[in-house]
Amino acid sequence: MALVSVSQAAAILGVSDDTVRSRVESGELLSLRDEVGCLLIDLPDDVADARAVLSSPRAQVEQRPSFVVETVHLRNLLEEREARVADLEAAVESLSAELLHQREAGGQSSVRERELIRALQQGQLLHAQALGLPVRTIDGRLSMAAPAPPAVGEAGDGAPAPASPPWWRRRRGRPIRAVRA
Known part of the structure:
Protein backbone atom coordinates (compact mmCIF):
# COMPACT_ATOMS: atom_id res chain seq x y z
CA MET A 1 0.00 0.00 0.00
CA GLN A 63 5.37 7.18 -26.01
CA ARG A 64 4.79 9.39 -29.05
CA PRO A 65 6.64 8.17 -32.17
CA SER A 66 7.66 11.67 -33.18
CA PHE A 67 9.41 12.37 -29.86
CA VAL A 68 12.92 11.49 -31.11
CA VAL A 69 12.52 13.46 -34.34
CA GLU A 70 11.23 16.51 -32.47
CA THR A 71 14.11 16.33 -29.99
CA VAL A 72 16.74 16.20 -32.73
CA HIS A 73 15.06 19.05 -34.60
CA LEU A 74 14.88 21.20 -31.47
CA ARG A 75 18.54 20.55 -30.66
CA ASN A 76 19.53 21.61 -34.18
CA LEU A 77 17.46 24.79 -33.83
CA LEU A 78 19.10 25.50 -30.49
CA GLU A 79 22.60 25.09 -31.94
CA GLU A 80 21.77 27.38 -34.88
CA ARG A 81 20.38 30.05 -32.58
CA GLU A 82 23.36 29.85 -30.24
CA ALA A 83 25.68 30.30 -33.24
CA ARG A 84 23.60 33.28 -34.40
CA VAL A 85 23.76 34.83 -30.93
CA ALA A 86 27.55 34.41 -30.87
CA ASP A 87 27.82 36.06 -34.32
CA LEU A 88 25.64 38.96 -33.21
CA GLU A 89 27.66 39.45 -30.02
CA ALA A 90 30.88 39.57 -32.07
CA ALA A 91 29.30 42.13 -34.43
CA VAL A 92 28.20 44.27 -31.48
CA GLU A 93 31.70 44.19 -30.00
CA SER A 94 33.33 45.18 -33.30
CA LEU A 95 30.84 48.00 -33.88
CA SER A 96 31.25 49.32 -30.34
CA ALA A 97 35.05 49.30 -30.76
CA GLU A 98 34.71 51.19 -34.06
CA LEU A 99 32.37 53.73 -32.48
CA LEU A 100 34.74 54.25 -29.56
CA HIS A 101 37.61 54.83 -31.99
CA GLN A 102 35.55 57.39 -33.94
CA ARG A 103 34.58 59.19 -30.74
CA GLU A 104 38.19 59.39 -29.61
CA ALA A 105 39.32 60.72 -33.00
CA GLY A 106 36.55 63.29 -33.45
CA GLY A 107 35.77 63.96 -29.81
CA GLN A 108 38.66 66.29 -29.06
CA SER A 109 37.89 68.70 -31.89
CA SER A 110 34.12 68.65 -31.37
CA VAL A 111 34.40 69.49 -27.66
CA ARG A 112 36.71 72.40 -28.42
CA GLU A 113 34.44 73.61 -31.24
CA ARG A 114 31.40 73.55 -28.95
CA GLU A 115 33.26 75.56 -26.30
CA LEU A 116 34.31 78.15 -28.88
CA ILE A 117 30.79 78.43 -30.30
CA ARG A 118 29.31 78.83 -26.82
CA ALA A 119 31.86 81.53 -25.92
CA LEU A 120 31.21 83.34 -29.21
CA GLN A 121 27.44 83.28 -28.63
CA GLN A 122 27.83 84.55 -25.08
CA GLY A 123 30.12 87.33 -26.28
CA GLN A 124 27.67 88.32 -29.01
CA LEU A 125 24.80 88.33 -26.53
CA LEU A 126 26.72 90.52 -24.06
CA HIS A 127 27.70 92.91 -26.85
CA ALA A 128 24.11 93.06 -28.12
CA GLN A 129 22.79 93.68 -24.62
CA ALA A 130 25.25 96.49 -24.06
CA LEU A 131 24.31 98.17 -27.34
CA GLY A 132 20.62 97.24 -27.35
CA LEU A 133 20.89 95.42 -30.70
CA PRO A 134 18.59 92.65 -31.95
CA VAL A 135 19.71 89.07 -31.34
CA ARG A 136 18.80 85.96 -33.36
CA THR A 137 17.12 83.36 -31.13
CA ILE A 138 17.47 79.59 -31.39
CA ASP A 139 14.39 79.25 -33.58
CA GLY A 140 15.76 81.86 -36.03
CA ARG A 141 13.66 84.89 -35.04
CA LEU A 142 15.13 88.28 -34.21
CA SER A 143 14.41 89.77 -30.82
CA MET A 144 15.76 92.69 -28.88
CA ALA A 145 18.30 91.77 -26.25
CA ALA A 146 17.16 92.90 -22.85
CA PRO A 147 19.71 95.03 -21.06
CA ALA A 148 21.38 93.33 -18.15
CA PRO A 149 19.63 94.05 -14.85
CA PRO A 150 21.63 96.19 -12.43
CA ALA A 151 23.49 94.36 -9.72
CA VAL A 152 22.21 94.39 -6.15
CA GLY A 153 22.76 97.83 -4.68
CA GLU A 154 23.01 99.47 -8.08
CA ALA A 155 19.76 101.26 -8.77
CA GLY A 156 21.43 103.35 -11.43
CA ASP A 157 21.13 106.57 -9.49
CA GLY A 158 23.80 105.78 -6.92
CA ALA A 159 21.31 105.07 -4.12
CA PRO A 160 22.15 102.17 -1.81
CA ALA A 161 20.02 99.06 -1.89
CA PRO A 162 17.13 99.01 0.60
CA ALA A 163 18.05 97.25 3.81
CA SER A 164 16.13 94.10 4.56
CA PRO A 165 15.34 93.03 8.10
CA PRO A 166 17.45 90.26 9.60
CA TRP A 167 16.28 86.68 9.09
CA TRP A 168 14.84 86.35 12.58
CA ARG A 169 12.58 89.36 11.98
CA ARG A 170 11.18 88.09 8.67
CA ARG A 171 8.01 86.09 8.57
CA ARG A 172 6.73 84.89 5.21
CA GLY A 173 8.52 87.75 3.57
CA ARG A 174 7.11 90.37 5.96
CA PRO A 175 8.83 91.78 9.02
CA ILE A 176 7.32 90.94 12.39
CA ARG A 177 5.83 93.97 14.11
CA ALA A 178 6.98 94.85 17.55
CA VAL A 179 4.54 94.20 20.37
CA ARG A 180 3.79 97.23 22.53
CA ALA A 181 3.42 96.74 26.22
Whole structure:
Protein backbone atom coordinates (compact mmCIF):
# COMPACT_ATOMS: atom_id res chain seq x y z
CA MET A 1 0.00 0.00 0.00
CA ALA A 2 1.25 3.44 -0.95
CA LEU A 3 0.49 6.58 1.08
CA VAL A 4 0.07 9.60 -1.17
CA SER A 5 -1.38 13.09 -0.78
CA VAL A 6 -4.83 14.03 -2.03
CA SER A 7 -3.51 15.81 -5.12
CA GLN A 8 -1.18 12.90 -5.99
CA ALA A 9 -4.02 10.41 -5.57
CA ALA A 10 -6.22 12.56 -7.80
CA ALA A 11 -3.51 12.61 -10.47
CA ILE A 12 -2.97 8.84 -10.23
CA LEU A 13 -6.67 8.03 -10.39
CA GLY A 14 -7.39 10.66 -13.03
CA VAL A 15 -10.03 12.52 -11.01
CA SER A 16 -10.23 15.84 -9.19
CA ASP A 17 -9.13 16.49 -5.61
CA ASP A 18 -12.76 16.94 -4.53
CA THR A 19 -13.67 13.53 -5.95
CA VAL A 20 -10.86 11.90 -3.95
CA ARG A 21 -12.05 13.63 -0.76
CA SER A 22 -15.66 12.56 -1.36
CA ARG A 23 -14.54 8.93 -1.93
CA VAL A 24 -12.60 9.09 1.35
CA GLU A 25 -15.72 10.36 3.16
CA SER A 26 -17.88 7.66 1.59
CA GLY A 27 -15.36 4.95 2.54
CA GLU A 28 -14.36 3.88 -0.98
CA LEU A 29 -10.72 4.91 -0.31
CA LEU A 30 -8.75 4.30 2.86
CA SER A 31 -7.04 7.31 4.42
CA LEU A 32 -5.26 8.54 7.53
CA ARG A 33 -3.89 11.81 8.84
CA ASP A 34 -0.21 12.41 9.52
CA GLU A 35 1.20 14.22 12.59
CA VAL A 36 0.72 17.61 10.92
CA GLY A 37 -2.89 16.86 10.06
CA CYS A 38 -2.55 16.35 6.30
CA LEU A 39 -4.81 13.76 4.73
CA LEU A 40 -2.91 10.81 3.20
CA ILE A 41 -4.66 8.36 0.87
CA ASP A 42 -3.78 4.67 1.05
CA LEU A 43 -3.77 3.33 -2.53
CA PRO A 44 -3.03 -0.27 -3.54
CA ASP A 45 0.46 -0.67 -5.03
CA ASP A 46 -0.72 -2.08 -8.35
CA VAL A 47 -3.13 0.83 -8.95
CA ALA A 48 -0.57 3.40 -7.91
CA ASP A 49 2.22 1.92 -10.03
CA ALA A 50 0.15 1.41 -13.17
CA ARG A 51 -1.54 4.80 -13.02
CA ALA A 52 1.65 6.63 -12.05
CA VAL A 53 3.54 5.33 -15.06
CA LEU A 54 0.69 6.12 -17.44
CA SER A 55 -0.07 9.54 -15.98
CA SER A 56 3.47 10.94 -15.82
CA PRO A 57 3.97 13.66 -18.44
CA ARG A 58 7.39 12.32 -19.43
CA ALA A 59 5.96 8.87 -20.16
CA GLN A 60 3.20 10.37 -22.28
CA VAL A 61 5.70 12.36 -24.32
CA GLU A 62 8.13 9.49 -24.75
CA GLN A 63 5.37 7.18 -26.01
CA ARG A 64 4.79 9.39 -29.05
CA PRO A 65 6.64 8.17 -32.17
CA SER A 66 7.66 11.67 -33.18
CA PHE A 67 9.41 12.37 -29.86
CA VAL A 68 12.92 11.49 -31.11
CA VAL A 69 12.52 13.46 -34.34
CA GLU A 70 11.23 16.51 -32.47
CA THR A 71 14.11 16.33 -29.99
CA VAL A 72 16.74 16.20 -32.73
CA HIS A 73 15.06 19.05 -34.60
CA LEU A 74 14.88 21.20 -31.47
CA ARG A 75 18.54 20.55 -30.66
CA ASN A 76 19.53 21.61 -34.18
CA LEU A 77 17.46 24.79 -33.83
CA LEU A 78 19.10 25.50 -30.49
CA GLU A 79 22.60 25.09 -31.94
CA GLU A 80 21.77 27.38 -34.88
CA ARG A 81 20.38 30.05 -32.58
CA GLU A 82 23.36 29.85 -30.24
CA ALA A 83 25.68 30.30 -33.24
CA ARG A 84 23.60 33.28 -34.40
CA VAL A 85 23.76 34.83 -30.93
CA ALA A 86 27.55 34.41 -30.87
CA ASP A 87 27.82 36.06 -34.32
CA LEU A 88 25.64 38.96 -33.21
CA GLU A 89 27.66 39.45 -30.02
CA ALA A 90 30.88 39.57 -32.07
CA ALA A 91 29.30 42.13 -34.43
CA VAL A 92 28.20 44.27 -31.48
CA GLU A 93 31.70 44.19 -30.00
CA SER A 94 33.33 45.18 -33.30
CA LEU A 95 30.84 48.00 -33.88
CA SER A 96 31.25 49.32 -30.34
CA ALA A 97 35.05 49.30 -30.76
CA GLU A 98 34.71 51.19 -34.06
CA LEU A 99 32.37 53.73 -32.48
CA LEU A 100 34.74 54.25 -29.56
CA HIS A 101 37.61 54.83 -31.99
CA GLN A 102 35.55 57.39 -33.94
CA ARG A 103 34.58 59.19 -30.74
CA GLU A 104 38.19 59.39 -29.61
CA ALA A 105 39.32 60.72 -33.00
CA GLY A 106 36.55 63.29 -33.45
CA GLY A 107 35.77 63.96 -29.81
CA GLN A 108 38.66 66.29 -29.06
CA SER A 109 37.89 68.70 -31.89
CA SER A 110 34.12 68.65 -31.37
CA VAL A 111 34.40 69.49 -27.66
CA ARG A 112 36.71 72.40 -28.42
CA GLU A 113 34.44 73.61 -31.24
CA ARG A 114 31.40 73.55 -28.95
CA GLU A 115 33.26 75.56 -26.30
CA LEU A 116 34.31 78.15 -28.88
CA ILE A 117 30.79 78.43 -30.30
CA ARG A 118 29.31 78.83 -26.82
CA ALA A 119 31.86 81.53 -25.92
CA LEU A 120 31.21 83.34 -29.21
CA GLN A 121 27.44 83.28 -28.63
CA GLN A 122 27.83 84.55 -25.08
CA GLY A 123 30.12 87.33 -26.28
CA GLN A 124 27.67 88.32 -29.01
CA LEU A 125 24.80 88.33 -26.53
CA LEU A 126 26.72 90.52 -24.06
CA HIS A 127 27.70 92.91 -26.85
CA ALA A 128 24.11 93.06 -28.12
CA GLN A 129 22.79 93.68 -24.62
CA ALA A 130 25.25 96.49 -24.06
CA LEU A 131 24.31 98.17 -27.34
CA GLY A 132 20.62 97.24 -27.35
CA LEU A 133 20.89 95.42 -30.70
CA PRO A 134 18.59 92.65 -31.95
CA VAL A 135 19.71 89.07 -31.34
CA ARG A 136 18.80 85.96 -33.36
CA THR A 137 17.12 83.36 -31.13
CA ILE A 138 17.47 79.59 -31.39
CA ASP A 139 14.39 79.25 -33.58
CA GLY A 140 15.76 81.86 -36.03
CA ARG A 141 13.66 84.89 -35.04
CA LEU A 142 15.13 88.28 -34.21
CA SER A 143 14.41 89.77 -30.82
CA MET A 144 15.76 92.69 -28.88
CA ALA A 145 18.30 91.77 -26.25
CA ALA A 146 17.16 92.90 -22.85
CA PRO A 147 19.71 95.03 -21.06
CA ALA A 148 21.38 93.33 -18.15
CA PRO A 149 19.63 94.05 -14.85
CA PRO A 150 21.63 96.19 -12.43
CA ALA A 151 23.49 94.36 -9.72
CA VAL A 152 22.21 94.39 -6.15
CA GLY A 153 22.76 97.83 -4.68
CA GLU A 154 23.01 99.47 -8.08
CA ALA A 155 19.76 101.26 -8.77
CA GLY A 156 21.43 103.35 -11.43
CA ASP A 157 21.13 106.57 -9.49
CA GLY A 158 23.80 105.78 -6.92
CA ALA A 159 21.31 105.07 -4.12
CA PRO A 160 22.15 102.17 -1.81
CA ALA A 161 20.02 99.06 -1.89
CA PRO A 162 17.13 99.01 0.60
CA ALA A 163 18.05 97.25 3.81
CA SER A 164 16.13 94.10 4.56
CA PRO A 165 15.34 93.03 8.10
CA PRO A 166 17.45 90.26 9.60
CA TRP A 167 16.28 86.68 9.09
CA TRP A 168 14.84 86.35 12.58
CA ARG A 169 12.58 89.36 11.98
CA ARG A 170 11.18 88.09 8.67
CA ARG A 171 8.01 86.09 8.57
CA ARG A 172 6.73 84.89 5.21
CA GLY A 173 8.52 87.75 3.57
CA ARG A 174 7.11 90.37 5.96
CA PRO A 175 8.83 91.78 9.02
CA ILE A 176 7.32 90.94 12.39
CA ARG A 177 5.83 93.97 14.11
CA ALA A 178 6.98 94.85 17.55
CA VAL A 179 4.54 94.20 20.37
CA ARG A 180 3.79 97.23 22.53
CA ALA A 181 3.42 96.74 26.22
